[in-house]
Amino acid sequence: MDVVIPATFVGLKANFTGVEDPKAHLTAFHTQMMLTRGSNAVHCNLFMSTLTGTTLNFFISLPDGHVTSFPQFSTSFMEQYIANRAPPPVSYDLFEIRQYQGESLKEYLNRFGAHVVRLHTKDGDMMVHAFRKGIMPRPFSESLVRSRAKTFSEIKRRVVAHIVAEGELTEKSDNVVPTRPQGPSRPQPMRVHEATTNKKAPTKQ
Incomplete structure (x- = not known):
């Protein structure tokens, strides 16, 4: 309990309420502890802080001096909540x-x-x-x-x-295909026949 928590410790996100898979909780705890690199005592101390609700009663019920190492603590924890273990996948x-x-x-x-x-x-x-x-x-x-x-x-x-x-x-x-821009229309050249027929007939005197 007197162990000094490393300065690299930023807080644990894994909490155990008594209904989760104990092995999955231990895995999550180990993952978060990889950066802390604390001693065996640090692991025991911080793991205790992940227990919430009725799971604290499990820790309190342990006899004095029962926890001697984190592997031993982990084994006791797994045995206590073994019924929550998910069936092994195949x-x-x-x-x-x-x-x-x-x-x-x-x-x-x-x-x-x-x-x-x-x-x-x-x-x-x-x-x-x-x-x-x-x-x-x-x-x-x-x-x-x-x-x-x-x-x-x-x-x-x-x-x-x-x-x-x-x-x-x-x-x-999704891209809109642009339309070809239309330039100003040019007057078509008049054909010779059209020019002849469009001439005004001379007026009779």
Whole structure:
């Protein structure tokens, strides 16, 4: 409790109320603490400050001297709220991802990519097949049928190229085509026949 908080500490944003996933909370805490680089005691002290509401009762109920290190504190915390743990993801969860109605290709790619990172999957064929299965039937999906991508990295490159091409087409369609300016009309030269017939006939005396 007497530990000095480093000057680089700017405040924690992660709070635990007792209903969140404890592992996700620890991950968020570690991420915010990377810049602080404090000691083991600093981690214990600051982690305690992320507990709010009834979770403070958990900390108060710990016996005196129970917390001896941050890893040990983390283990006790995980065991206390293990029921809140989200079920471990499996690779086949990728096939449950579908492009929403009105969701752009970029948004779908980012959401799909986030699931790939979370699953830690390395099966390239599965990622390609799941992405193709979840995308809505649009010009880009048709291009994947005509020319199949071999890797998920190739899909990402093709998505970027498709988005750029769509942006250029949209920009061109929004431009108003200027009309050709019309200059002053020139009088057409009179033909010889027209000049003869337009002469006034001589008056009779």
